[in-house]
Amino acid sequence: MNTFAREADALAMAPLLNCLLREASVPAPEPAGEPEAGRAVHRLRATGRLLRVRTGRASAAPELWTGTAWQPVRHSGLVELAAQEMRAVTGRSNVALAAEMTAGREIVEALLAARSRAVPPESLWLRSEQALVMGHPFHPAPKARSGGGPPGSWLRYAPETHGRFPLALLGVREDAAVDDGDTSALDTLGRAPDGYRLLPVHPWQLDLTRHRPAVRAAFAEGRLLLLGHTPWDARATASVRTVHVPGGDERPGATGDLFLKFSLEVQITNDVRRIRRHELRHALRTDPLVSAAFGAVDGPAAWLSERGYRTVRGLEETFPVLVRDGLDDHLLPGATALLAAALTEGFDGDPLDRVTDPLPWWSAYLDCVVPPVLEAYARHGIAVECHLQNTLIAVGPDGLPVQALFRDAEGARAIPPTPREAAWERLVYCLVVNNLTGIADALTRRFPGAAAALWPLARQVVQRCDKELGLPAAETLIAAATVPCKANLLSRWIDADGTEPHYVPVPNPLVVHS
Template identity: 25%
Template sequence: MIDLTSAKLLAKLIGALLSEELLSTESPAVASGEPQDLRIDFDGSSYSFRANRTMFDSYVVDPRSIQGISRGVLGDDESEPAHDPGHFVIDAAARLDLTGTTVANYIAELSATLAADAQMAATGIPSKQLVQLPHTEMEGQLTGHPLLVANKGRLGFAASDCARYAPEACQTLRPIWLAVSRQLAEFRSVPSISEQELISRELDPPAQERFQTLLREAGADPSGYLMLPAHPWQVDHVVRQLWSGSMLAGQIIVLGEAEDDYRPTQSIRTLVNIDQPTRMQVKLPLKILNTSVYRGIPRHCSLAAPITTHWLRSIWEGDPVLHTHAVLLGEVASVTVRHPHLADYPGVPYQWDETLGCIWREPVDAFLGAGETAWPLALVIHEDPDGETALLALAERSGRQLSHWLDALVSVTLRPLLHLLHTYGVSVNPHGENLMIICDAEGMPSRLVIKDLVDDVCISTDPVPARSWEPDGPMRVLPRKPWHVLRQYLVDALFLGVWAPLGQLLDTHGMPASSAQLWSLTRNVITDYANAHPEQAAQLGATGLLGREFGRYPLNGYRLRMGYTDLATRPPIAKTGSMPNPMYNPN
């Protein structure tokens, strides 16, 4: 019997490896169009399946069509339905040139992802019900990164940890507050908020008094310590162990839980306050490997977050397009904690130096007007366990035709990103988790929300006068990159990571809109922007969003090629080939 959840993961794996040109079929597949019957041969085994090609020349495999073919004793082939992604990795390992370490770890990530997918398939709620929920409750229903196959690998979490702390568990948790000596910790914030103002906003007076009393009882002077929340898993698995010397020396004191309940977002390490939604979101390090990297907080990120927010806020406040059409969720304060032994030793793997700290981010709820709702952009590519789409449910809520609703979505999402990129030479990483959409009281997309700044903001190598001052001190805060690299964030995160699966949903569900219409709408927004801003011709030419092709950066190949060796830094993803631009129109 075929397990459909497992077969879907196998189909995603085959499609990703073909799309990233890590594997190839025996007979060349033609460009996008009708489904094709394809086959991959390995030593001793083969796989046949039916697949579509998308406008990016990516492969979308039908999970029900996959057959595993083995060589019979008499030389004849024996075929049966295939649904095991781990078995496929074993069969493909030699062709992919994988080490035993990579095979073992990748199968562990795939298996953890499968376990999470199975839980979501069993407990997922109907799309029409999902779109009615607050955004904090939507997060646990969304199925993860659409391009990364092992998107819920979470190496380091046990099954019991996933049941308590993973988004799909839909459980609440309470961070553990710590007091850390100022000899180890540094507080930074935007000018509009002080350390005491932040603590007073985040903790009720009884909690503040309780924590102050605990510090005094421990013989500590409260003025010599910074208070910050930590994830309960991190406290148990990392802080009490790796930082034991600092705890014994009284430099780290565990204060306990506060009163508020939080829920994890899709990123796991970012928590949203559900008891008091106008309190800050908190981004907390977790020493787990998930979606290609360990989910700690690099010290340069926590140090730079407030000044980056202050700089971006100055751009937002002076620009009517951004101020009116996009909400910036600022990372307004942070605590950075240096490990006394590992912080500066050369060659230490990065995950050991990112284990303690906090970034406080503004909540989206504070920016919502009467009747407005907000939801993660990833919601538009969600299908419930019965195959019903959130996209149609969202459009139905507005009472408008899907094509009209889709037009608004594309415009609301893309125009602020084009403006930020070409006017200021600033790129963000606009994937479905980092962007949110605000809908008006009628359910129509009206404003864009941009978050997760300091990890992902880059600026152009070329100076841009409109940027004015830049958030640099003795060291550069933000990476400088050429225009075609800045463009790639938009291409990979939004076009390939959201629009491509959205177009696939439109086509496979036979909706009253198609992927061709989606790309036409996107091309029109880019063309209209270019026509309205002739002064930006040089920047628009450098980004080339309507050119013939884009570079292909293999997210899955990054993990398989890099393996699981400890590294001192997060290495960049290398370009491997190109992919056609679905918006290219030579006429």
């Protein structure tokens, strides 16, 4: 097994192993005598199989108990073990997901090989956006790209390979154009012929759809024209289908940077990343409310507004483009934005590499992230999906967090006074289980001796928010024994809708570590 293959096996195995341990196991005694230092035994609840994993930096190096000895497990064996457990739990098979898990591991190997040949960007923020080689740490196949074709056809578009590429430019005839909100930024990306409007398209999406009958008909009838490509490169970001369009010297005449979010006919984690009609409408209804809420919150937190969209009548879900604010107009002077999720994997320039005392850094992070999220919810009825991939943390020259920026109107909700239970459950998962736990774990791996002090500080921030905002749900949260955790393995196995996943209870770190 070559270096890339060994690394891919470990990287692909880690999130699947995390899913099994979180969703399907309980601690168990060592069956062969005295426990081995640095290893923990887990029993899968439905099948009764015993797994032993290395503890410490992260659960890894799984071994399966054969009845007489421990046998090392590779990724293929772990896929089969997960399939057996899920079949026992649910009474159903899911051959497609098992194949997706296997394919995801092969894709990781392809990404590693391509990444080794790619040149990292100079921008620290962009290095963070493109750092997620393993991806979601609690998903059975975070790097699978079902429907996207062989890796050779799309590796150049991948954030993990430091993808940068020109956008395809279409002209959409004015009577076939659908515009809502402020789309003026799109008209600065090139020139369209008279009677047409400019429509940028992700080149991967164009490759995947251009031979479909409806798309071919649109070109044949003149509703769409292929105008070429941008003379500048867009940059792949962590979500894959959202790209960064630079401003300044790289795009002469531009007033600033921006993000463009496209449809992709590719399944990434839990969904085919096609922007549905109702999602376009939702973004334009919800975004002004979210923008107003974050404009009113105390402190420098910012929301990256999705201010308009353009698409093609009859192909609304095939070629939509959402215009999202760039960073230039929102960042504090002298601050550098970083993708919060990248702090859990590490990257060249990671500010955690410079930290000597984790508690001041953690306190600053908490103060940037928690109060604006809870204030938007308590005072404005806005729940944002503040998970690690939707959170940017801006740091000052000393590497300390000074500002949080949040994004993605698709997951944001304007919540009526009643009922709020489902929205609060999702908010707690995103904020506590995904965001804060991910960052706390990253700090704990570096500073094991500080682990016991991290969550009491988080509890204090939530208590302060409760006192200032009068948010009864926050008081309930810090007293709850468990918090809801998204069960990605189970949800995918039973083909649950991506917007209505299953949750499992996990110990509440705000209580357990208080």
